[in-house]
Amino acid sequence: MALCQLLYLSRASEKMSMRDAMAIVDAASTHNAQRGLTGLLCYGGGYFLQVLEGDGDVVSDTFCRIARDERHHGVRLIDFSLIQARRFEDWSMRLINLDDPNLPEESHRPEKFRFDRTHPFFSTDPQVAFWMLYDQKMQALAKG
Numbered sequence: 001m002a003l004c005q006l007l008y009l010s011r012a013s014e015k016m017s018m019r020d021a022m023a024i025v026d027a028a029s030t031h032n033a034q035r036g037l038t039g040l041l042c043y044g045g046g047y048f049l050q051v052l053e054g055d056g057d058v059v060s061d062t063f064c065r066i067a068r069d070e071r072h073h074g075v076r077l078i079d080f081s082l083i084q085a086r087r088f089e090d091w092s093m094r095l096i097n098l099d100d101p102n103l104p105e106e107s108h109r110p111e112k113f114r115f116d117r118t119h120p121f122f123s124t125d126p127q128v129a130f131w132m133l134y135d136q137k138m139q140a141l142a143k144g
């Protein structure tokens with residue numbers, strides 16, 4: 001299948017710690033590298049927002065596995081579309097914690113989300129969600 005992008009939102013399980021989330025991403029980046037997947041996982045306010053890119057069948061199969069994972073719930077698919085090019089090509093998976101007190105103030109909860117009433121923390125609008133993830137990537141690259 002062609003190159004696709006998938007975005008979803010979910011709520012982290014009550015017991016989830018940042019250490020747990022880092023362990024998920026460590027394992028995920030190894031799996032994803034083997035399957036030609038790239039993307040980014042953002043955590044904030046008890047919620048996850050993730051983007052996955054790659055072959056559509058592989059993305060779909062991986063998402064089905066992720067959706068069954070008991071470390072989060074309320075998984076809500078917000079976009080699955082064909083794309084011309086990857087936007088997270090260097091990252092087989094990364095974790096960005098928006099609650100991290102060391103992040104600059106403007107990164108904590110991106111301004112545009114404060115006015116979004118579709119979700120308690122992120123946005124269910126695929127474009128807003130995508131550009132927020134992409135902004136986070138650019139900020140992370142700028143920081144080095």
Ligand SMILES: Cc1cc2nc3c(=O)[nH]c(=O)nc-3n(C[C@H](O)[C@H](O)[C@H](O)COP(=O)(O)O)c2cc1C
Nearest residue numbers: 024028031032041048062065066067069071072093
């Ligand atoms: C928020 C979240 C994001 C995840 N992201 C990925 C991912 O990008 N790739 C991946 O292979 N597994 C990811 N996982 C882990 C999968 O849910 C699953 O545990 C893993 O793929 C192993 O699946 P298996 O036990 O069926 O082999 C994620 C889990 C959670 C809770």
